[in-house]
Amino acid sequence: MTDKTSEYTADSREWSPPRRLGGLPPYPLADVPDIKARLLAEGRTVIDLGVGDPGLPVPSIAIETLHEAIGNPVLSKYGFQRGLPEYRQAIAGWLARRFGAEVDADLEVLPVIGSKEAIALTALAVLDPGDSVLIPDPGYAPYFGGAYFAGADVIRFGLRAEDGYLIPPDVIRRARGRLRLVYMNYPNNPTSAVAETGYLKDVVSACRERGAVLLFDNAYSEITFDGFRAPGLLDIEGGREVGLEFHSMSKTYNTTGWRLGWATGNRRLIGALRRVKTFFDTGAFMALQAAAAAVLQDPDAYIQRSLEQLERRRHAAVAALRDAGLDVQAPRGTLYLWFPVPSEEKAEDFCRRLLIDSGVVLLPGSAMGPGGEGFVRASLAIHEDRWEEAGRRIQEAL
Structure with a gap:
Protein backbone atom coordinates (compact mmCIF):
# COMPACT_ATOMS: atom_id res chain seq x y z
CA MET A 1 0.00 0.00 0.00
CA VAL A 58 -34.72 -7.83 -15.18
CA PRO A 59 -37.72 -9.95 -14.05
CA SER A 60 -40.81 -8.76 -15.91
CA ILE A 61 -42.86 -8.67 -12.72
CA ALA A 62 -40.38 -6.16 -11.30
CA ILE A 63 -40.79 -3.87 -14.30
CA GLU A 64 -44.59 -4.13 -14.20
CA THR A 65 -44.79 -3.49 -10.47
CA LEU A 66 -42.35 -0.58 -10.63
CA HIS A 67 -44.34 1.00 -13.48
CA GLU A 68 -47.44 0.95 -11.29
CA ALA A 69 -45.72 1.84 -8.01
CA ILE A 70 -43.86 4.84 -9.37
CA GLY A 71 -47.19 6.65 -9.81
CA ASN A 72 -48.15 6.14 -6.18
CA PRO A 73 -47.30 9.39 -4.31
CA VAL A 74 -47.05 7.54 -0.99
CA LEU A 75 -44.11 5.54 -2.35
CA SER A 76 -42.25 8.73 -3.27
CA LYS A 77 -41.87 9.69 0.38
CA TYR A 78 -38.98 8.81 2.67
CA GLY A 79 -38.83 5.11 3.42
CA PHE A 80 -36.37 5.54 6.30
CA GLN A 81 -34.56 2.49 7.65
CA ARG A 82 -37.44 0.09 8.07
CA GLY A 83 -38.63 0.71 4.54
CA LEU A 84 -41.75 -0.76 3.00
CA PRO A 85 -43.41 -3.33 5.30
CA GLU A 86 -44.35 -5.48 2.30
CA TYR A 87 -40.70 -5.61 1.28
CA ARG A 88 -39.56 -6.75 4.72
CA GLN A 89 -42.30 -9.39 4.79
CA ALA A 90 -41.30 -10.59 1.32
CA ILE A 91 -37.68 -10.88 2.47
CA ALA A 92 -38.73 -12.89 5.53
CA GLY A 93 -40.82 -15.17 3.31
CA TRP A 94 -37.95 -15.68 0.88
CA LEU A 95 -35.58 -16.55 3.72
CA ALA A 96 -38.10 -19.02 5.15
CA ARG A 97 -38.46 -20.78 1.80
CA ARG A 98 -34.75 -20.76 1.06
CA PHE A 99 -33.33 -21.69 4.46
CA GLY A 100 -36.31 -23.16 6.28
CA ALA A 101 -36.00 -20.66 9.14
CA GLU A 102 -38.56 -18.23 10.51
CA VAL A 103 -37.32 -14.65 10.62
CA ASP A 104 -38.95 -11.68 12.35
CA ALA A 105 -39.51 -9.14 9.57
CA ASP A 106 -39.45 -6.22 12.01
CA LEU A 107 -36.51 -7.13 14.24
CA GLU A 108 -34.32 -9.44 12.16
CA VAL A 109 -34.53 -7.88 8.69
CA LEU A 110 -33.00 -4.58 7.60
CA PRO A 111 -33.49 -3.30 4.03
CA VAL A 112 -30.33 -1.68 2.69
CA ILE A 113 -29.38 0.41 -0.33
CA GLY A 114 -27.49 -2.42 -1.96
CA SER A 115 -25.45 -4.61 0.35
CA LYS A 116 -22.21 -2.74 -0.44
CA GLU A 117 -22.85 0.34 1.69
CA ALA A 118 -24.30 -1.63 4.59
CA ILE A 119 -21.40 -4.09 4.61
CA ALA A 120 -19.00 -1.16 5.02
CA LEU A 121 -21.18 0.60 7.61
CA THR A 122 -21.39 -2.55 9.73
CA ALA A 123 -17.84 -1.84 10.86
CA LEU A 124 -19.00 1.46 12.36
CA ALA A 125 -21.88 -0.33 14.08
CA VAL A 126 -19.71 -3.06 15.59
CA LEU A 127 -16.21 -1.73 16.26
CA ASP A 128 -14.32 0.57 18.56
CA PRO A 129 -11.11 2.12 17.21
CA GLY A 130 -8.25 -0.34 17.61
CA ASP A 131 -10.42 -3.46 17.52
CA SER A 132 -9.14 -6.20 15.23
CA VAL A 133 -10.94 -7.13 12.02
CA LEU A 134 -10.20 -10.18 9.88
CA ILE A 135 -10.78 -9.79 6.15
CA PRO A 136 -10.11 -12.13 3.21
CA ASP A 137 -7.39 -11.13 0.78
CA PRO A 138 -8.27 -10.89 -2.05
CA GLY A 139 -11.72 -9.66 -1.16
CA TYR A 140 -14.50 -7.17 -1.81
CA ALA A 141 -13.28 -3.58 -1.31
CA PRO A 142 -15.91 -2.56 1.31
CA TYR A 143 -14.46 -5.09 3.77
CA PHE A 144 -11.21 -3.16 4.00
CA GLY A 145 -12.88 0.23 3.49
CA GLY A 146 -15.37 -0.20 6.32
CA ALA A 147 -12.75 -1.50 8.75
CA TYR A 148 -10.25 1.19 7.79
CA PHE A 149 -12.67 4.09 8.25
CA ALA A 150 -13.73 2.61 11.60
CA GLY A 151 -10.13 2.90 12.80
CA ALA A 152 -9.71 -0.86 13.17
CA ASP A 153 -6.60 -2.99 13.17
CA VAL A 154 -7.08 -4.75 9.83
CA ILE A 155 -5.79 -8.31 9.58
CA ARG A 156 -5.61 -9.54 5.99
CA PHE A 157 -5.68 -13.29 5.52
CA GLY A 158 -4.27 -14.44 2.20
CA LEU A 159 -6.68 -16.91 0.59
CA ARG A 160 -4.78 -19.92 -0.78
CA ALA A 161 -5.71 -22.54 -3.33
CA GLU A 162 -4.39 -25.30 -1.04
CA ASP A 163 -7.00 -24.27 1.57
CA GLY A 164 -9.76 -24.19 -1.03
CA TYR A 165 -9.62 -20.39 -0.69
CA LEU A 166 -11.24 -20.77 2.74
CA ILE A 167 -10.22 -18.98 5.93
CA PRO A 168 -9.31 -21.80 8.36
CA PRO A 169 -11.35 -21.46 11.59
CA ASP A 170 -8.13 -21.67 13.62
CA VAL A 171 -7.01 -18.42 12.00
CA ILE A 172 -10.02 -16.79 13.68
CA ARG A 173 -9.13 -18.41 17.00
CA ARG A 174 -5.51 -17.21 16.83
CA ALA A 175 -6.05 -13.75 15.35
CA ARG A 176 -4.25 -11.00 17.19
CA GLY A 177 -5.78 -8.35 19.37
CA ARG A 178 -9.40 -7.82 20.36
CA LEU A 179 -11.01 -9.52 17.39
CA ARG A 180 -14.53 -8.17 17.00
CA LEU A 181 -15.43 -8.63 13.33
CA VAL A 182 -14.80 -11.29 10.69
CA TYR A 183 -15.74 -10.63 7.06
CA MET A 184 -16.49 -13.74 5.04
CA ASN A 185 -17.96 -14.30 1.56
CA TYR A 186 -18.95 -17.65 0.01
CA PRO A 187 -19.60 -18.31 -2.82
CA ASN A 188 -16.54 -16.12 -3.08
CA ASN A 189 -15.72 -13.07 -5.14
CA PRO A 190 -13.19 -13.19 -6.77
CA THR A 191 -11.98 -16.80 -6.37
CA SER A 192 -15.39 -18.48 -7.00
CA ALA A 193 -14.69 -20.83 -4.06
CA VAL A 194 -17.66 -22.29 -2.19
CA ALA A 195 -18.08 -23.27 1.47
CA GLU A 196 -19.83 -26.38 2.76
CA THR A 197 -22.22 -26.31 5.73
CA GLY A 198 -19.74 -28.14 7.98
CA TYR A 199 -17.09 -25.49 7.39
CA LEU A 200 -19.54 -22.71 8.18
CA LYS A 201 -20.47 -24.44 11.45
CA ASP A 202 -16.79 -24.43 12.45
CA VAL A 203 -16.50 -20.74 11.58
CA VAL A 204 -19.57 -19.88 13.67
CA SER A 205 -18.02 -21.80 16.58
CA ALA A 206 -14.69 -19.99 16.24
CA CYS A 207 -16.39 -16.58 16.14
CA ARG A 208 -18.44 -17.45 19.21
CA GLU A 209 -15.28 -18.46 21.09
CA ARG A 210 -13.60 -15.15 20.23
CA GLY A 211 -16.67 -13.00 20.82
CA ALA A 212 -16.41 -11.80 17.22
CA VAL A 213 -19.26 -10.82 14.93
CA LEU A 214 -19.38 -12.80 11.69
CA LEU A 215 -20.41 -10.74 8.69
CA PHE A 216 -21.39 -13.31 6.09
CA ASP A 217 -21.71 -11.83 2.61
CA ASN A 218 -24.02 -14.22 0.76
CA ALA A 219 -24.58 -12.12 -2.36
CA TYR A 220 -23.98 -15.11 -4.66
CA SER A 221 -26.04 -17.67 -2.72
CA GLU A 222 -28.31 -18.36 -5.70
CA ILE A 223 -25.60 -18.45 -8.38
CA THR A 224 -24.26 -21.98 -8.00
CA PHE A 225 -23.68 -24.88 -10.37
CA ASP A 226 -23.44 -28.68 -10.48
CA GLY A 227 -26.20 -29.10 -7.89
CA PHE A 228 -24.35 -27.22 -5.15
CA ARG A 229 -26.58 -25.40 -2.63
CA ALA A 230 -24.84 -22.53 -0.86
CA PRO A 231 -25.41 -22.51 2.92
CA GLY A 232 -26.10 -19.47 5.08
CA LEU A 233 -26.07 -18.55 8.75
CA LEU A 234 -29.73 -19.53 9.02
CA ASP A 235 -28.67 -23.10 8.19
CA ILE A 236 -26.40 -23.20 11.25
CA GLU A 237 -27.62 -23.67 14.80
CA GLY A 238 -26.80 -20.43 16.59
CA GLY A 239 -25.65 -18.83 13.33
CA ARG A 240 -27.95 -15.85 13.42
CA GLU A 241 -26.94 -15.05 17.02
CA VAL A 242 -23.29 -14.75 16.02
CA GLY A 243 -23.60 -12.38 13.12
CA LEU A 244 -25.26 -10.74 10.16
CA GLU A 245 -25.87 -12.19 6.72
CA PHE A 246 -26.18 -9.95 3.68
CA HIS A 247 -28.09 -10.63 0.48
CA SER A 248 -28.35 -8.56 -2.67
CA MET A 249 -30.98 -8.24 -5.37
CA SER A 250 -28.22 -7.25 -7.80
CA LYS A 251 -26.81 -10.57 -8.93
CA THR A 252 -29.73 -12.91 -8.20
CA TYR A 253 -32.31 -10.75 -9.97
CA ASN A 254 -30.08 -8.76 -12.36
CA THR A 255 -30.89 -5.38 -10.84
CA THR A 256 -27.38 -4.07 -10.13
CA GLY A 257 -28.38 -0.42 -10.60
CA TRP A 258 -31.45 -0.64 -8.39
CA ARG A 259 -29.29 -0.81 -5.24
CA LEU A 260 -31.43 -3.11 -3.12
CA GLY A 261 -30.49 -5.75 -0.58
CA TRP A 262 -30.94 -6.69 3.04
CA ALA A 263 -29.26 -7.80 6.24
CA THR A 264 -30.62 -10.48 8.53
CA GLY A 265 -29.39 -11.94 11.79
CA ASN A 266 -28.81 -10.97 15.40
CA ARG A 267 -31.46 -8.48 16.54
CA ARG A 268 -29.03 -6.30 18.49
CA LEU A 269 -26.71 -6.11 15.50
CA ILE A 270 -29.61 -5.25 13.20
CA GLY A 271 -30.57 -2.48 15.60
CA ALA A 272 -27.02 -1.15 15.78
CA LEU A 273 -26.64 -1.08 12.00
CA ARG A 274 -30.05 0.57 11.63
CA ARG A 275 -28.97 3.29 14.06
CA VAL A 276 -25.75 3.95 12.16
CA LYS A 277 -27.62 4.13 8.86
CA THR A 278 -29.99 6.80 10.19
CA PHE A 279 -27.01 9.17 10.03
CA PHE A 280 -26.12 8.25 6.43
CA ASP A 281 -29.33 7.68 4.46
CA THR A 282 -33.12 7.69 4.55
CA GLY A 283 -33.75 4.39 2.83
CA ALA A 284 -34.12 3.16 -0.74
CA PHE A 285 -36.84 4.46 -3.08
CA MET A 286 -39.99 2.67 -1.91
CA ALA A 287 -41.30 2.07 -5.43
CA LEU A 288 -38.19 -0.03 -6.01
CA GLN A 289 -38.86 -1.83 -2.75
CA ALA A 290 -42.39 -2.61 -3.95
CA ALA A 291 -40.99 -4.05 -7.17
CA ALA A 292 -38.47 -6.13 -5.23
CA ALA A 293 -41.24 -7.43 -2.95
CA ALA A 294 -43.15 -8.65 -5.99
CA VAL A 295 -40.07 -10.45 -7.30
CA LEU A 296 -39.32 -12.13 -3.98
CA GLN A 297 -42.87 -13.46 -3.72
CA ASP A 298 -42.78 -14.86 -7.24
CA PRO A 299 -41.88 -18.53 -7.80
CA ASP A 300 -38.19 -19.23 -8.33
CA ALA A 301 -38.58 -20.06 -12.02
CA TYR A 302 -36.79 -16.80 -12.88
Missing part, protein backbone atom coordinates in the same frame (compact mmCIF):
# COMPACT_ATOMS: atom_id res chain seq x y z
CA THR A 2 1.38 3.42 -0.93
CA ASP A 3 1.74 6.04 1.82
CA LYS A 4 0.68 9.31 0.26
CA THR A 5 0.80 11.46 3.38
CA SER A 6 3.88 13.24 2.03
CA GLU A 7 1.73 14.73 -0.74
CA TYR A 8 -0.36 16.78 1.69
CA THR A 9 0.41 20.38 2.50
CA ALA A 10 0.28 21.90 5.95
CA ASP A 11 -0.83 25.25 4.53
CA SER A 12 -4.17 25.76 6.31
CA ARG A 13 -5.21 28.45 3.83
CA GLU A 14 -5.55 25.94 1.04
CA TRP A 15 -7.64 22.79 1.15
CA SER A 16 -5.86 19.48 0.70
CA PRO A 17 -7.17 15.92 0.96
CA PRO A 18 -7.24 14.52 4.50
CA ARG A 19 -4.50 12.11 5.51
CA ARG A 20 -7.18 9.47 5.94
CA LEU A 21 -7.44 9.15 2.17
CA GLY A 22 -3.72 8.47 1.96
CA GLY A 23 -4.27 5.14 3.68
CA LEU A 24 -6.57 3.86 0.96
CA PRO A 25 -5.05 1.64 -1.73
CA PRO A 26 -4.80 3.14 -5.21
CA TYR A 27 -7.50 2.16 -7.66
CA PRO A 28 -6.01 -0.33 -10.17
CA LEU A 29 -6.49 0.29 -13.87
CA ALA A 30 -8.06 3.69 -13.30
CA ASP A 31 -7.21 4.43 -16.93
CA VAL A 32 -9.37 1.60 -18.32
CA PRO A 33 -12.31 3.89 -19.27
CA ASP A 34 -9.95 6.15 -21.21
CA ILE A 35 -8.33 3.20 -22.98
CA LYS A 36 -11.73 1.75 -23.86
CA ALA A 37 -12.91 5.11 -25.21
CA ARG A 38 -9.79 5.39 -27.36
CA LEU A 39 -10.23 1.89 -28.77
CA LEU A 40 -13.88 2.55 -29.59
CA ALA A 41 -12.95 5.84 -31.26
CA GLU A 42 -10.53 3.86 -33.43
CA GLY A 43 -13.41 1.63 -34.52
CA ARG A 44 -12.34 -1.38 -32.45
CA THR A 45 -14.74 -3.45 -30.36
CA VAL A 46 -14.20 -4.08 -26.67
CA ILE A 47 -15.19 -7.28 -24.86
CA ASP A 48 -15.63 -6.44 -21.19
CA LEU A 49 -15.04 -9.43 -18.91
CA GLY A 50 -14.16 -7.23 -15.96
CA VAL A 51 -17.58 -6.11 -14.79
CA GLY A 52 -19.50 -8.13 -12.18
CA ASP A 53 -22.87 -7.66 -13.85
CA PRO A 54 -24.60 -10.66 -15.46
CA GLY A 55 -26.42 -8.39 -17.91
CA LEU A 56 -29.51 -10.61 -18.02
CA PRO A 57 -33.07 -9.23 -18.30
CA ILE A 303 -33.69 -17.82 -10.93
CA GLN A 304 -33.67 -21.20 -12.66
CA ARG A 305 -33.87 -19.59 -16.11
CA SER A 306 -31.01 -17.24 -15.23
CA LEU A 307 -28.88 -20.13 -13.99
CA GLU A 308 -29.47 -22.05 -17.22
CA GLN A 309 -28.12 -19.09 -19.19
CA LEU A 310 -25.17 -18.65 -16.85
CA GLU A 311 -24.41 -22.38 -17.08
CA ARG A 312 -24.17 -22.08 -20.86
CA ARG A 313 -21.86 -19.10 -20.46
CA ARG A 314 -19.74 -20.99 -17.92
CA HIS A 315 -19.33 -23.93 -20.29
CA ALA A 316 -18.40 -21.64 -23.20
CA ALA A 317 -16.03 -19.55 -21.06
CA VAL A 318 -14.09 -22.50 -19.66
CA ALA A 319 -13.71 -24.04 -23.11
CA ALA A 320 -12.61 -20.78 -24.75
CA LEU A 321 -10.12 -19.80 -22.06
CA ARG A 322 -8.60 -23.27 -21.91
CA ASP A 323 -8.23 -23.24 -25.69
CA ALA A 324 -6.40 -19.93 -25.27
CA GLY A 325 -3.88 -21.70 -23.02
CA LEU A 326 -5.14 -20.42 -19.67
CA ASP A 327 -5.26 -22.56 -16.52
CA VAL A 328 -8.99 -22.24 -15.80
CA GLN A 329 -11.23 -24.34 -13.55
CA ALA A 330 -15.03 -24.41 -13.85
CA PRO A 331 -16.48 -22.44 -10.91
CA ARG A 332 -19.09 -24.01 -8.63
CA GLY A 333 -20.46 -20.61 -7.73
CA THR A 334 -20.50 -16.87 -8.57
CA LEU A 335 -20.12 -15.17 -11.94
CA TYR A 336 -16.35 -15.45 -12.01
CA LEU A 337 -13.42 -17.47 -13.28
CA TRP A 338 -10.17 -17.07 -11.32
CA PHE A 339 -6.89 -18.08 -12.93
CA PRO A 340 -3.15 -17.35 -12.82
CA VAL A 341 -1.59 -14.64 -14.96
CA PRO A 342 -0.12 -16.58 -17.91
CA SER A 343 3.13 -14.58 -17.95
CA GLU A 344 5.76 -13.09 -15.66
CA GLU A 345 3.97 -9.74 -15.69
CA LYS A 346 2.21 -8.16 -12.75
CA ALA A 347 -1.54 -8.74 -12.95
CA GLU A 348 -2.29 -5.08 -13.60
CA ASP A 349 0.36 -4.80 -16.33
CA PHE A 350 -0.92 -7.96 -18.01
CA CYS A 351 -4.53 -6.73 -17.99
CA ARG A 352 -3.59 -3.32 -19.35
CA ARG A 353 -1.52 -4.84 -22.17
CA LEU A 354 -4.28 -7.31 -22.98
CA LEU A 355 -6.83 -4.51 -23.24
CA ILE A 356 -4.63 -2.43 -25.54
CA ASP A 357 -3.58 -5.36 -27.73
CA SER A 358 -6.82 -7.35 -27.88
CA GLY A 359 -9.66 -5.14 -26.67
CA VAL A 360 -10.51 -7.60 -23.88
CA VAL A 361 -11.05 -6.29 -20.35
CA LEU A 362 -10.08 -8.53 -17.42
CA LEU A 363 -9.84 -7.60 -13.74
CA PRO A 364 -6.38 -7.95 -12.17
CA GLY A 365 -6.51 -9.93 -8.96
CA SER A 366 -4.55 -7.17 -7.26
CA ALA A 367 -7.62 -4.95 -7.64
CA MET A 368 -9.17 -7.05 -4.87
CA GLY A 369 -6.17 -6.79 -2.55
CA PRO A 370 -2.46 -7.62 -2.51
CA GLY A 371 -3.30 -11.31 -2.03
CA GLY A 372 -4.75 -11.33 -5.53
CA GLU A 373 -1.45 -10.52 -7.22
CA GLY A 374 -0.57 -13.08 -9.87
CA PHE A 375 -4.20 -13.84 -10.68
CA VAL A 376 -6.91 -12.54 -12.98
CA ARG A 377 -10.70 -12.54 -12.74
CA ALA A 378 -13.00 -12.96 -15.73
CA SER A 379 -16.75 -12.49 -15.46
CA LEU A 380 -19.58 -14.41 -17.12
CA ALA A 381 -20.84 -11.05 -18.33
CA ILE A 382 -21.15 -11.81 -22.05
CA HIS A 383 -23.37 -14.11 -24.09
CA GLU A 384 -22.05 -17.61 -24.66
CA ASP A 385 -21.70 -16.91 -28.39
CA ARG A 386 -19.01 -14.28 -27.76
CA TRP A 387 -16.64 -16.40 -25.69
CA GLU A 388 -14.97 -18.03 -28.68
CA GLU A 389 -13.95 -14.61 -30.00
CA ALA A 390 -12.82 -13.50 -26.53
CA GLY A 391 -10.64 -16.59 -26.21
CA ARG A 392 -9.18 -16.11 -29.68
CA ARG A 393 -8.25 -12.49 -28.94
CA ILE A 394 -6.61 -13.44 -25.64
CA GLN A 395 -4.64 -16.26 -27.28
CA GLU A 396 -3.35 -13.93 -29.99
CA ALA A 397 -2.19 -11.43 -27.36
CA LEU A 398 -0.29 -13.96 -25.23
